[in-house]
Amino acid sequence: METKQLIGTFEEIFTTADPRVFFAPGRINLIGEHTDYNGGNVFPCAITYGTYAIAKKRSDQKIRMYSSNFPHTGVIDVEMDRLDYNAAHDWANYPKGMVKFLNQRHQSIDSGFDVLFYGNIPNGAGLSSSASIELVTGVLLENLFNLEIDRIDLVKLGQQVENQYIGVNSGIMDQFAIGMGKKDHGILLDCTTLEYEYAPLELEDYKIIIMNTNKQRTLATSKYNERRNECEKALVYLQQELDVLSLGAITEQTFEGNKNLIEDEVTMRRARHAVTENARTEKALHALKDGRLNEFGKLMNLSHISLRDDYEVTGLELDTLVEAAWEQEGTLGARMTGAGFGGCAIAIVEEDKIDEFIRSVGDKYLESTGLEATFYIASIGDGAKEIKVGG
Numbered sequence: 001m002e003t004k005q006l007i008g009t010f011e012e013i014f015t016t017a018d019p020r021v022f023f024a025p026g027r028i029n030l031i032g033e034h035t036d037y038n039g040g041n042v043f044p045c046a047i048t049y050g051t052y053a054i055a056k057k058r059s060d061q062k063i064r065m066y067s068s069n070f071p072h073t074g075v076i077d078v079e080m081d082r083l084d085y086n087a088a089h090d091w092a093n094y095p096k097g098m099v100k101f102l103n104q105r106h107q108s109i110d111s112g113f114d115v116l117f118y119g120n121i122p123n124g125a126g127l128s129s130s131a132s133i134e135l136v137t138g139v140l141l142e143n144l145f146n147l148e149i150d151r152i153d154l155v156k157l158g159q160q161v162e163n164q165y166i167g168v169n170s171g172i173m174d175q176f177a178i179g180m181g182k183k184d185h186g187i188l189l190d191c192t193t194l195e196y197e198y199a200p201l202e203l204e205d206y207k208i209i210i211m212n213t214n215k216q217r218t219l220a221t222s223k224y225n226e227r228r229n230e231c232e233k234a235l236v237y238l239q240q241e242l243d244v245l246s247l248g249a250i251t252e253q254t255f256e257g258n259k260n261l262i263e264d265e266v267t268m269r270r271a272r273h274a275v276t277e278n279a280r281t282e283k284a285l286h287a288l289k290d291g292r293l294n295e296f297g298k299l300m301n302l303s304h305i306s307l308r309d310d311y312e313v314t315g316l317e318l319d320t321l322v323e324a325a326w327e328q329e330g331t332l333g334a335r336m337t338g339a340g341f342g343g344c345a346i347a348i349v350e351e352d353k354i355d356e357f358i359r360s361v362g363d364k365y366l367e368s369t370g371l372e373a374t375f376y377i378a379s380i381g382d383g384a385k386e387i388k389v390g391g
């Protein structure tokens with residue numbers, strides 16, 4: 001939908017003119033999966049799909065919210081001093097959480113506002129629509145109320161909303177990628193220190209293809225939290241001998257020498273994924289910087305294998321898509337992206353071979369799972385910001 005059209009809808013619903021327009025992207029992660037909450041590295045980028053927020057300040061203390069994606073929930077109306085989580089408010093809990101936490105920090109949101117949201121991130125695809133709505137709310141509050149907020153603080157606030165208000169124990173990667181994204185660049189982020197580095201995505205004749213399994217991610221939250229706990233357990237075993245604060249601080253070699261400290265095999269494999277994936281992420285950055293694209297692709301494949309066999313977060317749908325992608329001529333590498341358990345995978349594919357890739361991978365997927373996959377060519381865009389309409 002065009003921003004003009006969104007402004008029109010806003011004006012109709014809220015009977016007021018001249019709102020401002022904000023946008024926050026979704027994200028994909030190139031490599032470095034389930035490493036963020038283990039204090040390791042991630043390598044995500046922001047995509048040009050995302051969430052728009054059309055907003056205007058009010059003179060009273062009401063927040064009125066509407067989503068063009070969920071018209072059946074209508075306008076959700078809340079008072080500035082009644083911002084507790086409410087399951088009946090559904091998607092509107094994300095913006096509510098941001099207002100609540102930001103206000104606790106800054107105490108300077110002095111009035112209510114009207115806002116219309118519209119997202120074009122495929123629904124439930126694991127491309128971080130929730131972090132996107134958090135961050136688009138963050139930038140709209142920052143701009144409507146002239147707050148001075150360090151961008152990394154805004155990113156942390158988004159994660160805090162996710163963890164403490166929504167109740168998903170996620171790491172910092174999604175909010176960071178969405179808050180800090182840069183057109184045509186990936187971000188290598190050290191999730192312990194929050195030091196980061198932008199790396200140009202120079203993929204020559206190749207494109208990043210997003211492949212959506214279109215499988216609903218049902219058990220995702222409970223399984224996600226279960227993996228976190230398993231990693232914490234592994235760390236405690238390893239700390240009997242190693243002076244480390246996270247799995248991300250352990251090299252592959254040190255892990256091999258000490259993995260027998262972990263008493264059960266499943267927990268050992270979870271930790272092995274966290275350690276090897278972290279190492280792969282650094283290797284991938286170097287490969288990309290040196291233009292060794294083949295090597296980069298191989299590391300992506302190894303990442304998927306580790307997520308499939310050691311971390312066990314892939315499942316039939318993601319494995320089918322990725323394995324079909326590996327067989328295609330012109331594929332440099334492919335892997336699941338995000339939390340897993342359904343959602344999306346990505347592949348790096350030679351431009352001339354994309355049509356054949358989509359046809360053939362789509363057919364194989366339909367045959368094995370009975371589901372239709374959706375394919376998108378990813379464009380790497382900027383992080384959350386205001387969009388100036390008409391110049």
Ligand code: GLA
Nearest residue numbers: 033034170171172173338339
């Ligand atoms: C989800 C979480 C992130 C990260 C990924 C897995 O997207 O929100 O913090 O843990 O899963 O890498």
